[in-house]
Every structure is written in structure tokens, then in C-alpha cells.
Amino acid sequence: MVKKEVSLDLNPSSLLKRHHIFIKFAVSFLLLGLAFRILVSDSLPFSLSAVESLPPSPSPPLSRAETDTIADSPLPSSSSPSLPVQVAGAGDLLANESQTIQNATVAVECDLFVGDWVPDPSAPAYTNSTCLDIEAHQNCMKNGRPDSGYLHWRWNPRDCELPRFDPEKFLDFMKNKWWAFIGDSISRNHVQSLLCMLSQVEQAVEVYHDEQYKSRRWHFPSHNFTLSVIWTPFLLKADVFEDINGVSSSETQLHLDKLDETWTEQYKNFDYAVIAGGKWYLKTAIYRENDTVTGCHYCPGKNLTEMSFEYAYRRALKLVLNFTMDSSHKAFVFLRTTTPDHFENGEWFSGGTCNRTAPFKEGEVDTKDVDAVMRGIEMEEFEKAASVGAENRVTLKLLDTTGMSLLRPDGHPGPYRQFQPFAKDKNAKVQNDCLHWCLPGPIDSWNDIVMEMVIRGSQ
Numbered sequence: 001m002v003k004k005e006v007s008l009d010l011n012p013s014s015l016l017k018r019h020h021i022f023i024k025f026a027v028s029f030l031l032l033g034l035a036f037r038i039l040v041s042d043s044l045p046f047s048l049s050a051v052e053s054l055p056p057s058p059s060p061p062l063s064r065a066e067t068d069t070i071a072d073s074p075l076p077s078s079s080s081p082s083l084p085v086q087v088a089g090a091g092d093l094l095a096n097e098s099q100t101i102q103n104a105t106v107a108v109e110c111d112l113f114v115g116d117w118v119p120d121p122s123a124p125a126y127t128n129s130t131c132l133d134i135e136a137h138q139n140c141m142k143n144g145r146p147d148s149g150y151l152h153w154r155w156n157p158r159d160c161e162l163p164r165f166d167p168e169k170f171l172d173f174m175k176n177k178w179w180a181f182i183g184d185s186i187s188r189n190h191v192q193s194l195l196c197m198l199s200q201v202e203q204a205v206e207v208y209h210d211e212q213y214k215s216r217r218w219h220f221p222s223h224n225f226t227l228s229v230i231w232t233p234f235l236l237k238a239d240v241f242e243d244i245n246g247v248s249s250s251e252t253q254l255h256l257d258k259l260d261e262t263w264t265e266q267y268k269n270f271d272y273a274v275i276a277g278g279k280w281y282l283k284t285a286i287y288r289e290n291d292t293v294t295g296c297h298y299c300p301g302k303n304l305t306e307m308s309f310e311y312a313y314r315r316a317l318k319l320v321l322n323f324t325m326d327s328s329h330k331a332f333v334f335l336r337t338t339t340p341d342h343f344e345n346g347e348w349f350s351g352g353t354c355n356r357t358a359p360f361k362e363g364e365v366d367t368k369d370v371d372a373v374m375r376g377i378e379m380e381e382f383e384k385a386a387s388v389g390a391e392n393r394v395t396l397k398l399l400d401t402t403g404m405s406l407l408r409p410d411g412h413p414g415p416y417r418q419f420q421p422f423a424k425d426k427n428a429k430v431q432n433d434c435l436h437w438c439l440p441g442p443i444d445s446w447n448d449i450v451m452e453m454v455i456r457g458s459q
């Protein structure tokens with residue numbers, strides 16, 4: 001029962017299959033570790049957690065590869081992240097030429113995604129009482145999470161000030177505009193954060209929802225602002241045979257050459273689109289091209305060619321970005337990078353938990369292999385598409401939240417995805433969610449950044 005619930009939105013549907021992923025990764029990383037690190041480490045803000053570089057875990061319950069993804073103790077300094085510092089050089093060069101130029105340069109070039117979480121005593125932008133749109137599984141306050149320290153951190157980019165999200169200003173800026181969040185349950189998590197912040201100024205009216213409340217649309221009448229969330233976990237056309245509990249009766253059929261019309265048909269309406277995907281590519285799927293089966297991912301027992309999720313995910317991003325950059329409709333497009341989970345002492349299916357109550361400091365944690373690979377693909381496809389997009393006068397921005405989110409193991413519901421999970425039995429074994437984010441929580445900072453990028457993008 002418990003397993004079923006979490007597999008609902010994002011997680012691979014079978015324990016065994018996920019197990020295989022990590023074994024596969026362990027093996028391929030041991031073999032290719034060095035080459036891989038050289039290839040990708042330059043483009044990653046956080047060093048890759050190659051299997052061999054991690055400190056020994058105390059007592060791995062399953063396999064090393066499954067448990068090593070988050071180090072219990074700080075990693076040796078040799079593997080601490082080398083964050084790109086993009087501004088200092090430019091600023092220094094211009095320093096003596098003109099103060100104005102220097103300030104302007106800093107404002108434009110500051111990397112919003114390089115920074116630290118700093119203590120912030122101010123109250124969160126909303127609570128379970130002032131926002132009524134929080135999904136039950138992410139309503140940590142209401143569900144009885146006992147600590148509140150996780151609410152008092154602010155993302156502080158290293159080289160500039162990041163103002164807090166200003167709902168009034170945002171809504172004024174977005175009069176007559178339409179935003180869409182396109183992706184999986186993390187996109188839904190993200191849209192609810194925005195909705196909660198905006199509802200402090202104006203209550204939205206829900207104008208559409210699908211049967212399972214996965215795709216929804218809201219309208220803010222006094223600003224004529226429209227906000228959509230579109231459920232399309234693969235972004236591609238996919239025939240999924242999963243019931244509401246995440247139990248699948250047959251393998252997903254994924255069309256690697258067709259986009260999901262659920263979002264493409266509406267695309268011409270959107271002024272801003274925040275697109276993200278990824279985690280569903282880890283699931284078992286039969287891959288199709290030209291309506292013909294060309295292979296599969298994780299389908300032991302089927303006489304089909306095994307293809308990597310990397311291959312499929314790259315194909316997906318290429319199609320998505322090609323579509324958005326080529327479209328005669330010019331939207332402002334964000335591509336959000338993969339979101340890290342923080343299961344420790346096990347995975348989601350094997351009793352993993354996330355009971356930390358404070359952020360990591362830089363260097364205390366490494367990106368999991370799966371996220372490093374996904375982000376690598378995202379970066380590469382983004383770079384290619386952004387230059388084409390610029391020629392077509394389409395704005396494409398990378399919402400590179402992976403690194404900042406990685407530092408927030410304390411921001412997940414954990415056991416508090418359920419209402420008062422320990423009310424009856426304080427030792428109850430409950431399913432933890434260390435992937436989605438509490439609302440309010442660190443995901444609210446994604447919107448501080450989104451707002452800043454929108455304002456900068458319009459200058």
C-alpha cells in the first residue's frame with residue numbers, strides 16, 4: 001500500500017527496476033567514471049558523486065550504490081565544488097573605468113544560481129492558514145511537522161541581491177498575461193508555491209481542472225492573469241497504463257518522435273512557459289519511433305533492444321526545444337533543470353528518510369549520478385537551443401535550480417506527507433517523501449528567481 005502511494009506521480013513503479021538502475025549506474029560509473037568526470041565535471045557546479053570518491057557508508061543495507069548518494073559526513077575538500085564565479089573578472093576590469101558600468105555589469109551578469117542559503121528570521125510568504133491551495137501531501141505545517149527552522153532561510157546569490165517575490169508587483173507586471181507550468185508533479189509543486197504567494201494579494205478562481213486535478217487553470221480576475229499547470233510528465237506523447245495508485249497494468253509506450261499535444265495545442269496562448277521533465281524517464285518504457293517499436297528502457301524478459309533513459313530524455317528535450325524555439329508564437333520559455341531528492345539510508349522504496357533540519361553547506365553533498373546525467377543533458381540541449389532561439393527572437397532561460405535545491409535536504413515533507421503520521425504510534429513506519437517540497441518551503445525561492453529573471457529579461 002505504502003509503496004503504491006509514492007509511485008503515484010514520479011517514482012519508478014517497481015522496486016526491482018529502480019534497484020537495477022543503481023546497479024547499472026554503479027557498474028557503468030566504475031568503468032567509465034574517469035572519462036565521464038572529465039566530460040561533465042566542467043559544466044557542473046557541483047562535483048559528481050562518482051562511486052569511488054565517496055566516504056564509506058556506515059553499514060549499507062542494500063548496496064553501496066544505493067546508499068552512497070548522500071554522504072553522511074562532509075566530503076574531503078578535494079571533491080568540494082568549484083563554483084563558477086562569473087562576475088568578479090568583468091567587474092574588476094571595468095572597476096576604474098566607470099562605477100556605473102561596473103554596477104550595470106554586475107546586475108546583468110550575476111549568476112542567480114550561485115550562492116548560499118543564509119538565515120532569514122522573517123516569516124514565510126504564506127502559511128497553511130493564509131494559503132488554501134496547498135496539496136495535502138506537501139502541507140507540512142498542517143500535517144504536524146514539528147520543526148520550523150526550514151522556513152527561515154533565504155537564497156542569497158553570491159554577487160547580487162535577490163529581492164523576495166513581490167506578488168503585487170508580479171501581478172501588475174503580468175496584467176493580461178498567461179503563464180503555464182508544463183511537466184510532472186514537481187511542476188505542480190512549483191505552481192502551488194506561486195499560487196500561494198499570489199493569493200496573498202488576490203484569490204485565484206479555478207477555471208479548469210482535469211479529472212484527477214493534475215492539469216489545472218486559474219484566473220486572477222482583477223489582473224486578468226491566467227495560470228496553468230499542465231500534466232505531461234514525459235513532455236512527449238505517451239500511453240501510460242497506470243491507475244490512480246501508480247500501479248501499471250502494462251508498460252508505458254513512449255513516442256520519441258511526437259510531443260504531447262496536451263501542451264503543444266495550448267502553447268500559442270502562453271506568454272511564459274516553465275518547462276521541466278526528467279524523473280519519469282527512469283521508469284520502464286517501450287520506445288516507439290514512426291509508430292514502430294525501436295527499443296525499450298528496462299524491460300527484462302522482453303526481446304527488445306535496451307536503450308538508455310539518457311537517449312530518450314535527450315530526444316525529448318531536443319523536440320521540446322525545437323518546437324518552442326521554432327514556433328511562430330514567441331513565448332518567454334524557462335527550462336528548469338532536474339530536481340534532486342534527499343533520501344538517506346535507503347531509497348524511497350527501502351525506508352529512505354530525510355530528517356535533517358538545516359541546509360547543507362557547499363561541499364557537504366554531491367549531486368546524485370542520475371541528476372548529474374540529467375542536468376548534463378539539459379545544459380547541452382539548452383545551450384544549443386538558446387542560440388537558435390535568439391535568432392528567432394524567442395527568449396529561452398535556464399532555471400537552473402538543481403544546485404540550490406541540492407543544498408536543502410531539510411525542505412521535504414519526509415513522513416509529514418501524511419496528516420499527523422505519528423499520532424497513533426510514535427514509532428510508526430511511514431512512507432517518506434524526500435523529493436517534493438514542503439509548502440511553504442525552499443521551492444518558494446524558485447519564484448524569487450523566476451521573478452528576477454522576468455524583470456531582467458524585460459529590461
Ligand SMILES: *[C@@H]1O[C@H](CO)[C@@H](O)[C@H](O)[C@H]1NC(C)=O
Nearest residue numbers: 091092093094095096097098
Ligand atoms: C584601480 O584603481 C585602484 C586605485 O584607485 C588601483 O589600485 C588599481 O590597481 C586599479 N586597477 C586597475 C585594473 O587599473
Ligand SMILES: *[C@@H]1O[C@H](CO)[C@@H](O)[C@H](O)[C@H]1NC(C)=O
Nearest residue numbers: 098099100101102103104106
Ligand atoms: C555602484 O555600487 C556601489 C557599491 O555597490 C555604490 O556605492 C555606488 O553608488 C554605485 N554606483 C552607481 C552609479 O549606482
Ligand SMILES: *[C@@H]1O[C@H](CO)[C@@H](O)[C@H](O)[C@H]1NC(C)=O
Nearest residue numbers: 128129130141142143144145
Ligand atoms: C495550520 O497548521 C496548524 C498546525 O501547525 C494547525 O493548528 C492549523 O489548524 C492549520 N490551519 C489550517 C487552516 O489547516
Ligand SMILES: *[C@@H]1O[C@H](CO)[C@@H](O)[C@H](O)[C@H]1NC(C)=O
Nearest residue numbers: 175176177178224225226269
Ligand atoms: C485577458 O488576457 C488574455 C490573454 O491572457 C487576453 O486574450 C484577453 O483579451 C484579456 N482580456 C481583457 C478583458 O483584457
Ligand SMILES: *[C@@H]1O[C@H](CO)[C@@H](O)[C@H](O)[C@H]1NC(C)=O
Nearest residue numbers: 257288289290291292293294
Ligand atoms: C522514420 O521515418 C522517417 C521518414 O519516413 C525516416 O527518415 C526515419 O529514418 C524513420 N525513423 C526510424 C527510427 O525508423
Ligand SMILES: *[C@@H]1O[C@H](CO)[C@@H](O)[C@H](O)[C@H]1NC(C)=O
Nearest residue numbers: 293294295301302303304305
Ligand atoms: C528476438 O528477436 C530477434 C530479432 O527480432 C529474433 O531473431 C529472435 O529469435 C528473438 N528471440 C526470442 C527468444 O524470441
Ligand SMILES: *[C@@H]1O[C@H](CO)[C@@H](O)[C@H](O)[C@H]1NC(C)=O
Nearest residue numbers: 321322323325326385388389
Ligand atoms: C527544428 O527542426 C527542424 C527540422 O529538423 C530544423 O529545420 C530547425 O532548424 C530546428 N530548429 C531549432 C530551433 O532547433
Ligand SMILES: *[C@@H]1O[C@H](CO)[C@@H](O)[C@H](O)[C@H]1NC(C)=O
Nearest residue numbers: 344345351352353354355356
Ligand atoms: C534521522 O534518521 C536516522 C535514520 O534514518 C536516525 O538514526 C536519526 O536518529 C534520525 N534523527 C532524528 C533527529 O530524528
